[in-house]
Amino acid sequence: MKEVKITIDGKEVMVQEGKTILQVATEMGIKIPTLCAMPELGFARGACRVCVVDVEGLPTLTASCVYPVREGLVIHTKNERVLKARKTILELLIASHPLDCMTCEQTGSCELQNLAYEFGIKESRFERNKEQIPLDESNPFIVRDLNKCILCGRCVEICNDIQQSYAINFGNRSAKTRIIAGLGNNLGFETEMTSGFDAKIKYSNCVSCGQCVAVCPVGALIDKDAQGKGRAWEFTKVKTTCNYCGCGCSFDFNVKEGKVVKVTSNPENVVNGINLCVKGRFGYDYIHRDDRLTTPLIKKNGKFEKVSWEEAYQLISSKFTQIKKESGSDSLAVLSSAKCTNEENYLLMKFGRAVLGTNNVDHCARLCHSATVAGLAQAFGSGAMTNSIKEIANASVIYLTGSNTTENHPIIALEIKKAVTKNGAKLIVADPREIELVEYATLWLRQRPGTDVALFNGLMNVIITEGLEDKEFIEQRTEGYEELKKTVLKYTPEVVETITGVPAEDIRKAARIYATSPTVSLIYSMGITQHTTGTDNVFSTANISMLTGNLGKENAGVNPLRGQSNVQGACDLGALPNVYSGYQSVVDPKVQEKFSKAWGVELSNKAGLTVIEILNAAYDGKVKGIFIMAENPAMSDPDLNHAREALKRVEFLVVTDVFMSETAELADVILPGVTSAEKDGTIT
Structure with missing residues (x-):
């Protein structure tokens, strides 16, 4: 886009044509006040009019957030005419706004209050009777006070355009205009302005994400649980990373x-920028719950007793030493955690190998994403996503399988929705379930459970037989193509239809979309990895991506969505029985020598047991001591009765956790853990 010359506050500048005056001013460091526009939502709002500027040649002031720059504009952002108009606009807003600033939750962070202070407004010259609207406290996390609403539209925009829940919109007309709650869908309300209907927010499509609370400039939307607990200036802000899912959001x-x-x-x-889901924004009450574990506990005569850290450490040391001496190092094991930091996983992995002397080290990835590590590491050399989360929104096609993304990875789901509704991407959902994102899909392939490999083979069959493969990429960057071709040519769409139940014509449509699009982001999660053919499923995702050349370029690749917050990091740092950190093999003599030298001890050259094998060995009496960090196999193992009996049979069990879990109840020693709010560290 070409550049144009404009003059703003006496300064000539070259700027990109088409940008708004507000955007240009912001980039130049010129502050123009606004109560509706914000960069995270897009600057163009035009609702509050506080951002008016004086453009020479125009008869009236204009809202800078919606007026695009063009060649020769002369703009004044703070002359007397502009400042007088802004003050009048603020007075009009204040005239119908409650002046309960002394008790308002938003005091200190209220943008209207701050502008009133800046413009020296102590009272409004205007009088206006406004209907008193009852508070809406129906939502468990959010209080809506429409008496304080200034109709800026931020909440509507973030709910409808970004979150795409369509829970609220503008309603009624003229002086009775307000933000109403109703039942929307991904097409929005029937009309922009809706009349005669309103409901409490709990009866709407609200998912309680709190996005509206985050952008509200006044006290119309507030965090219910935070009421009366402090003012903005009393808070110390501590940045951390959410530990609810694998998105890696910060707040x-x-x-x-x-x-x-x-x-x-x-x-x-x-x-995530300003975006958070309901868990990330409101799920923090566990930090200060009364039933937190706070002191070490030792089981004596079947009951837990509080003890000192010294006594707990002494018992752990003596018992593990005794078991190691009597039964050997491989009678011990440690279970690490994908909910803990990289540093914690590294230390426990090192404790198991360097202190206990065993490679019996594993964690929950064994049951969720070990197939990803095994498959992608062999195919690409790395078991991680090949794209950043932000690239998802820019993909031409998204192929989604084995993931109920809106529930399990809500922030990534926003990127998928954005790709479809804002950027024109096509979404192919391959899932037996009718997940929420099916509503956004171009195609929904409903394969029978367990037939994912056949479906991928059918897609690749069409791509090869119709000559849609990326021949240059295959020739230059892959190997084994002829073997792949020989196999998949057996899987015609008609054959695959009998296996998967997906109509042959839908398989052809999906394959053509996949192969003819510039960039395809293949996204999957535990729906295809927690399976007896999990590794083969992952191999298939790698194969179709290489077949179509959707690797090694922006916005295209294979993107596994991890379950826990640090599955990737726990694997990377070596909380696995066969590798040290960085996926360096424990049976490689050179690797073993390197780690032995670094740690100053002799290390085992035998691959350890997986979590399933550890519990089986415990059940059989071969594993006699286990240290478990922030895992709960007595609740999460596929065979609960077997897992619980195995843990009961262990001679000595140590568990460290934040709360008393089903596994902790079986322990001989419990060490209190800490939450993400109480520790430093990193996750991947």
């Missing part, structure tokens, strides 16, 4: 007197 704990009062998002966060 700020707002801390007062050592307690987390609320969570706020930060637009500078790389992964």
